[in-house]
Amino acid sequence: MTSSESSPARQRPLDETPALAAQAAALLRNSRALMTLSEDEARQVLPFMRLTTFPKGAALLREGDGSTSSYMLLVLEGDVAVDTGGSPFSTVPISVLGAGDVIGEMALFDGAPRSANCTALSVVQAAGLSRKGLELLVETHPKVAAKLILSLAQRMAERLRALGQQLQMLMELAPPPTE
């Protein structure tokens, strides 16, 4: 994980803070997943994660940030506001996320720039997994990696459905451009 030099975020190995490591392991098990990680398997992910602490008001992710920041964050503590920037006059608030939510997984998978801004509404503790960390996990613990990626893919599938429904509703509401 690379963070810009001006970032106020503090990073350290997740293992050094046992309570947050246990919290991360519990959240990684994600009981809604179709193929869940066992407790042992969840613990095998932890050495590949970095604990990052963001002060209130700090940017966790910035829309447009490039592929040097291809990591996801599993929120362990605190609240995060997500919005797409665009012009300062058209900021569309999306949602508020908290413990157990994952942000930034799209860039983890496709390496493309960030699609939204994520801002800490309180002190936020998050476990980061970089593209490099995920690749190492695939090489060294492939079954754990497969289950973890499956559970992230499941979240994305659910978001795709929700966005698709929203889009269809809006298209039915909006007058066609030729009228």
Place this chain on the structure above:
Amino acid sequence: MTSSESSPARQRPLDETPALAAQAAALLRNSRALMTLSEDEARQVLPFMRLTTFPKGAALLREGDGSTSSYMLLVLEGDVAVDTGGSPFSTVPISVLGAGDVIGEMALFDGAPRSANCTALSVVQAAGLSRKGLELLVETHPKVAAKLILSLAQRMAERLRALGQQLQMLMELAPPPTE
């Protein structure tokens, strides 16, 4: 993979048709993926896939179909129209897909009902991977499974970005409901 008894589709093991098996292996390697399958790895996926042949006009997937049909299809030959049904008067055409495109992967990951109709515009040959097949692949070839799921997750991340941009455009165009 379960297909309804009335389906005109014909299914058989992919391995029995070497030319289409080779085509499937080539398409699975997906050179755009951040972590590509080697030729050997792609071939390890094939025994878990079923070759399905759809006559022109047949439904590959039907919107609302339930979790007994949690499989994805990798299109090997032919063209497929994708649309969301809704009422007969509000059918929104989405796109036409062809060789190398994957359909139905959302249900593979989240087991939820199909979100769109997919119809064969010509004879379509497709390699199907069921939820059960994917779970067996994770158990027996976890590294291959991890890379395959990564590449499917990458496609979903790209679609999420595209849908998110469309949605933002429409929200900026549409008048707010309170005005």
